[in-house]
Amino acid sequence: MQTAGGVSACLPIHSDLDLVWVRQHVRQAAAQLGFGLVAQTKLVTAASELARNTLVHGGGGQMECAPVSRGGGQGLRLSFSDEGPGIPDLDQALRDGYTSGEGLGMGLGGARRLVHEFHVDSRQGRGTTVTVTSWVSGPPRPREEQ
Amino acid sequence: MTGAFPSPYGGQLPVLRIGDVLLVTLQGDLHDGTAEQLQEDVSEAAADSRVKGVVIDLSGVEIVDSFLGRVLSDIAAKTRLLAAETVVAGMRPAVAITLVELGLTLPGLRTALSSDEAIRLLGEVSISPRHERTRQESP
Numbered sequence: 001m002q003t004a005g006g007v008s009a010c011l012p013i014h015s016d017l018d019l020v021w022v023r024q025h026v027r028q029a030a031a032q033l034g035f036g037l038v039a040q041t042k043l044v045t046a047a048s049e050l051a052r053n054t055l056v057h058g059g060g061g062q063m064e065c066a067p068v069s070r071g072g073g074q075g076l077r078l079s080f081s082d083e084g085p086g087i088p089d090l091d092q093a094l095r096d097g098y099t100s101g102e103g104l105g106m107g108l109g110g111a112r113r114l115v116h117e118f119h120v121d122s123r124q125g126r127g128t129t130v131t132v133t134s135w136v137s138g139p140p141r142p143r144e145e146q
Numbered sequence: 147m148t149g150a151f152p153s154p155y156g157g158q159l160p161v162l163r164i165g166d167v168l169l170v171t172l173q174g175d176l177h178d179g180t181a182e183q184l185q186e187d188v189s190e191a192a193a194d195s196r197v198k199g200v201v202i203d204l205s206g207v208e209i210v211d212s213f214l215g216r217v218l219s220d221i222a223a224k225t226r227l228l229a230a231e232t233v234v235a236g237m238r239p240a241v242a243i244t245l246v247e248l249g250l251t252l253p254g255l256r257t258a259l260s261s262d263e264a265i266r267l268l269g270e271v272s273i274s275p276r277h278e279r280t281r282q283e284s285p
Contacts, residue, residue, distance in 0.1 A: 016178040023175055023209065041209055041240040045248060048211040052178075107212055110248035 008066040013054045013080070022051045022063050026078065029065055033074050034136050043076065043134050046114040049107040050080045050130050058082025058128055068133060073140035075116070075133050083127040090120060159184050161191045166198040167268050168230075169261065173206035181217045188221050192228045199268035200225050203261045205236030215250040222255050231256060235264040 009029075011022055026047040030040045047063070054061040061082030068077045087093045094109045108130075112118040115132040116139045122128040157180050162169045168191055170184065188200055202218065204210070210218070222232035233256045245252070258264035 020175050020177060027208070038240045038243055041238075041244045042247065045209045045211050045244045048209060048213075049248075052211070052213060110212060110250070113247050113249070114244065 008064070011063045011065070012060075013051050013062055013082075014060040015055075019048060019051050019055065023048050025065060026076070029067065030076055030134075033067055033076055035076070035134070039134065039136070042114040043078075046111040046132060046134075047078055049111040049114075050078070050132065053107050053130070054080045054082045054084075054128075057087075058084030061127075070135075071140035073135050073137060075135040077131065077133040079129060079131040081127065081129040086124040086126060086128055087120070087122040088124060090122060094120075158187070161187050163191070163195055163197065164265065165269075167265050168192060168195070168197050168200045169203065169265075170200070171203040171206065171261075175208065176214060178213060181214055185217050185221050185224070189224045189228065192225045192230050197230050199230050199264075200232045201235055201258075201261055201264040201268070202232065203235045203264075204241070205238070205260070207238070207241065210237075210241050210245055210250075212248065212250060215245065215248075215252060218255060219252055226254075231268060233258050233264040233267060235259070235261045 009025060011025055012018055013022060023044050027040055027044045030043050035043065051063060054063070059082060061080065061084070064079040064081075066077050066079075068075045094112065108120075111130075111132065115134045117131075117133040119131045120128065121131075157177065159170055159172065159180060161184075168188065170188060172184075191197075192200060200221065202221070207214075218232075218234060225232050234252070235258045237257065256267070258267055
């Protein structure tokens with residue numbers, strides 16, 4: 001997977017207001033790449049969930065946003081990283097209804113359903129990075145089960 | 147970009163009273179703080195003015211994530227205890243599709259396609275002689 005030309009950005013996630021900026025940036029980037037309205041809404045919603053996790057559970061961090069291309073397909077890759085405590089039990093965290101905070105417990109598992117590719121790299125005590133990718137016209141290869 | 151420019155501070159949304167109904171219109175991208183403030187404001191207004199219903203107009207909202215979903219559910223639960231019903235009006239199709247995939251179906255929230263319809267719905271509820279019975283039947 002290569003990074004295609006276009007606007008890449010790195011946004012800080014340290015407050016409520018940063019969540020608003022993250023959502024607006026992702027929407028703008030997705031619209032520029034030609035994502036349809038429903039696809040845009042899904043990606044922005046996933047970004048909102050993941051950015052909130054970074055803020056609430058990771059104690060703040062950043063989002064990197066980059067357009068990518070693979071097999072002639074265009075996509076947007078978002079990477080949320082923090083240096084928080086990490087996720088002790090990833091399977092549990094991905095399960096619907098599991099919540100460690102005061103949310104509905106839909107954040108991580110819900111976000112995974114809204115994107116084409118989803119990857120979590122979490123190390124206890126050293127932080128978490130969640131990377132998601134969505135493609136403008138669907139995933140270029142048959143979807144891999146993760 | 148069609149979203150409203152975010153204010154640097156969580157703003158406050160107006161809660162309007164129209165007859166027996168409270169009307170709140172959400173626009174653009176909502177601050178978490180604004181959403182939490184709204185929850186308090188609606189509960190207070192519902193208690194103070196003894197309304198029959200609360201209409202939350204989402205036609206200007208581009209995304210509803212699990213946080214805003216929880217706020218809407220909480221508003222509905224609180225106003226129900228204060229003897230009022232909450233109707234969410236005008237949700238965009240893309241938002242509805244995303245909410246279901248996210249896993250949020252917002253149980254307990256009534257919906258209408260527009261604010262106008264929502265107010266009519268609440269009006270019918272209050273005039274209908276069978277109102278008391280239907281209300282007891284529904285959970």
